[in-house]
Amino acid sequence: MSKAAGDISEIVIRRMPVYHRYLKELIESGVERISSKDLSQITGYSASQIRQDLNNFGGFGQQGYGYNTVDLKAQIEKILGIDKKYNTIVIGAGRLGQAIARYQGFRNSGFNVISLFDIKDGISDISGIKVRQMKDLENYIKEENVEVAIITVPREACEEVAKRVVEAGVKGIWNFAPFDLKGPEGVVIENIRLNDSLLTLSYFMKNL
């Protein structure tokens, strides 16, 4: 029943981490099974939407029983590829870059930060992770088989940095610079749009 990734729309994919997050909470609260109706109340998506989303990957529920929370969480982790580990670097060792490099949650999702890079020389290690020089970027990516780069450099620098890491072999970019990076075929880019979110907050506050 499961389909190839290309057949599933991005909007469905983006709901998977949401299900995963709520399932984690349910399991922590001792809930062993849940109906799509109850899952609907928690997530805000309709029950039929939830069933349809999960059917894309083969189902996992049982008529009249609902979903086993532990099983469903494990299935979603498989779908999302959490079991995979990626050698990851952070480019830009400012406060944001440092915060990300140290955050255990990203490590738990399979993204192992093995080095930071910065244009400034002589920045000390961040929780035991070395801060390297930009001139060594390409060699390091190739030698250490780095697959993911987290970009926290200023906007002016982000396109050039992205180009360099992609040419060196990086397959995924998590971009925090306020600029929509677009990648070539075969490279996955997630742009985090903090400013967009803040402007949305501003809009809703103005219209309270």
Place this chain on the structure above:
Amino acid sequence: MSKAAGDISEIVIRRMPVYHRYLKELIESGVERISSKDLSQITGYSASQIRQDLNNFGGFGQQGYGYNTVDLKAQIEKILGIDKKYNTIVIGAGRLGQAIARYQGFRNSGFNVISLFDIKDGISDISGIKVRQMKDLENYIKEENVEVAIITVPREACEEVAKRVVEAGVKGIWNFAPFDLKGPEGVVIENIRLNDSLLTLSYFMKNL
């Protein structure tokens, strides 16, 4: 022609910051006017979608001329309420909280960080911004007329912190803890879901 905020769907609102971001770039590149067709190519939204979005707020374009970039950017800023200023605090003075407190981009969007708060005592000022004690939170919010709180505390603490700031009078929350905060009527909450984004990146990398 302009409608009340309640009539406009959130999905339309969330495209406004995107238009704003691209218009800023166009203006910096010296582009004075742009058609919805060209705007479509840059943003990836269809031309009719763009026209329809902007018509929600009264139009701003001219048949056969397109949009004046500077005018449209100014109009969107008005729609988004960027002209307004909000007294803002950051709760959680870890690296992420510090990065946010110092970031000029947020200040430019009207969010003035006037203090940080942390459960730990004795953290030194962050770029001249004082780090205060959690016991003084409610009094400070009331005395300084704080309207927005940025929450960067761990997940376990975020619900309690949100409850406290809302009861003290905060009207908007920008939440970085990996937990979907839900606010009471009259309080705007923007949840930043960094982990969800990372899991999405993981999915697409797995299926490359």
